[in-house]
Amino acid sequence: MTPASVATPSHSLKCLGVGEGKPCGQRHSSAFLYRFESTRLLVDCGDGASHALAQAGVGPDDIDALLLSHMHSDHVGGFSMLIQSLWLHRRRRRLPIHAPARAIPALKAWLQATLLPESLIGFELDWCPLTAGSPFQVGTVEVRPIRSSHLDSLQRGFGGVLPETSFEAFSFQFQDGQRRVAHTADIGRADEVGRLLEPHSDLLVTELSHVPLPELGSAIRQNPPGKAVFVHLASEWLSAEPPLASQIHSHLGNVPFRIAQDGDEIPF
DSSP: OOOOOOOOOSEEEEEEEOOOSSOOSSOOOSEEEEEETTEEEEEOOOTTHHHHHHHTTOOTTOOOEEEOOOOOHHHHTTHHHHHHHHHHTTOOSOEEEEEETTHHHHHHHHHHHTTOOHHHHSSOEEEEEEOTTOOEEETTEEEEEEEOOTTHHHHHHHTTTOTTSOOOOEEEEEEOSSOEEEEOSSOSOTHHHHHHTOSOOSEEEEEESSSOHHHHHHHHHHSOOSEEEEEEEOGGGGGOSSOHHHHHHHHHTTOOEEEOOTTOEEEO
């Protein structure tokens, strides 16, 4: 008897890397592949992203756009390797790269420094600066970048001596005709999550490194999503007492949630 085939979900999140900024042996750095029917969005590409994409069977032409939330290495450290991987696997489609405006010159210089000019790689890179609150379309999906305060304190401390450095950071809202997703990337305050969830989200993907869980839970309960997925966990949560799942439940109440691991595929 042949086992029944499992239908591929039309809307899903593939967790390529759910780690925090501190490297560890169990989790790659931040990288998330969203599927909205025929549209696929790669959000961030930390260390290990190219390996995880290959392991997941994602082809070189399958990614419709790359979104980079900010320039911390755990979110962009795999960028040049991603471009090299797409080149060697013979991508031919134009690749839109949506990134903070001041990050784009640095990203271009990075590719030049790692011997990956566009004249070599064989496909066009479409550099698109992110603007807070200004939506854009990728395939069937409307993407709305939302400003994050994640790098504000660094800008206050180092903006004067690093005037060319990008201190912009973004969260994202995704919406097609069927689903709405809120993705925090890295944030600076829990109240940013409350705004990100307006008016309603089927899925919230939120970090748990830079904001206290009680404040985050309170913000989520104000406008509960259909499901919350926790990523980018600070390492101390992995051995927390009481266990993290118990603590999350106590702060979220009846909101369904999941603590993601590398390789998880989560329908929404």
